[in-house]
Amino acid sequence: MKILLMGNPNVGKSVIFNRLTGIRVVVSNYPGTTIEFLEGSMMVDGRRVQIIDVPGAYSLVPSDKAEEVAVNILMKDKPHLIVDVVDATNLERNLYLSLQLRELPIPLILDLNMIDLARERGISIDKDALARALGVPVVSSVAISGEGVHELRAVIARIIKERVGSGNTV
């Protein structure tokens, strides 16, 4: 089982990665901190699941080396699930990649990260409407404090279970 953490640069993928795997990686407040992918793992219902922290990308049509690394991992690794980490304060711009990802034949979860900052800025997002429009599960989180990470784990577990149940194992 393999999960990819994808999303635009500087949305907090590496912090989510820290939270899910317990592995410490360098996190900063500027785009392009993660330039090489990182691997870790977490336990979901007694099963070890591999998680990959993918460098930030705006689009699946790569325009720099970091995006190239990201698209290569996506195409070569054949993940079982993608968690698309989205900056909730910049929804529209982040959705560009989400729209590309949802067309792939791979289950997708959308995580609205930095939801606290969005609230502070007077942005409210209707998760259900977004989930309906995109046809994928939507969760929200504040990765640096850990809020919402539990729910993300639960949704990951649910989707993995469904895939295992339907015979789509590994």
Add this chain to the structure above:
Amino acid sequence: MEIQFEPRIEKTIKLIEERTGLARWQVILGLEGNKDFRKKIPLDILRESTREVEKDHKESIELIMLKARFGQAGSVATLAQQVHHRHPTLLEKLGDATVKPITGIPIAVGVLWGMFKLFITAAGFITDVIMVPFFEGPYDTFVRSIVTRIFPSGFVHHMLLGAPGAGYLESLGVLTTGIFVPIGIVLPAVLVFYIILSLLEDLGYLPRLAVLVDTVFHRIGLHGYSIVPVIMSFGCNIPGVMATRVLSSHKQRFMMLTMLGVSIPCMAQTAVVLTIVGPFGLGWVALIYLILMSIFVGMGALLNRLIRGETPEIAIEIPPYRMPQLSNLLMKTCLRTGQFLLEAIPWVLVGIIIVNVLYALRITEFMSRVSSPLLGWWLGLPEEAIYPLIIGFLRKDVATGLLAPLRDANVMNVYQIVTTVTILVIYFPCAATFAVFLKELGIRDTAKSTAIMLIFAFGVGGLLHFLFSLFSW
């Protein structure tokens, strides 16, 4: 809500799907311009299927797809999101002030100068007040008693403890200089540097600095974002080199890597300058940094003209300012400092062992005799200077240990010391940096880059010798 493209685009997608047997998502990625998927669509099918829609839109299919995607993103966002008006916060106002040139440039100068002062003071404090007393006191007693018990005398005894009577900086023992220079001198500098760097990173200041320097950097063929690898390289060139991956063209990456390697001193190189040249006065230190800065600018302008290739624009997002979190700051500093120790210490020990073996086998004597004509004629250096110049390729810390006794015994005067140290800081920082260059650039470009480095190192060295000889000696 079903997310679809407009009918003519959908028709194009369907047409290609049918004629090639590719899946919808593969066709879409190909049309959007992903090269790997574009290749899967035979050219004639692609041309035929897109002719109509391209004619209607009067645009290329990539652009049509791009706009269609933005349209989809826009309508989904409008559907799911509500934005209420509110006033800008203090952090946002501060954000604006640091990007506008009128307020931003004074702030940048203030920030960088403050950070530099903090760095010098804090790193110097740790070395002088904590490290030196520790190494000269308890550490020395402990190591000496252990080594003397196991190896009472002989080659190994001397290799471990270094020249009898010499201080920790210059004795060149594996356990004396080999441990003291990386841990006592370079480690405090690295630690303080990384705390400061993490603070600037987490605040979100670096991309704003990139905006400010963008105009200047463009004159030398670089994007403003290059300031990020530059600043990181002051700590260690390796993460600096990795950070250049956001630069999109090969030309920019080659230029940036060469410029980093040659003209941005890492902490070990800074330590050589401060430890060896520092005692002669800050004027000499400033001279060396001025030389490096001129090389950075001059080399950028030169390479920009000589190397063919594009300097494409890249859009870099400016994140909002955020309060740094202490836990993240500490975690990052620990990670990076640990990485430094892992990379530095083995090389320093290997370097010192090599020096000791070369001395014992009298190979160094041979090397200095062979190279002394060139060294003396071109650089005005005594033959002893060859050791730091050769070992300096491996690690600068070892060169520090080799230079200190030459300075203290007056074998080399201030001009010769400054010339040697300038060459050492122009060199690539260490063997590990060289390995990263190979990985990132490949053999050919690494060779080119190394040639440029050597030309600058010995060119500037010769020029310094010439200028110094005009003044005196």
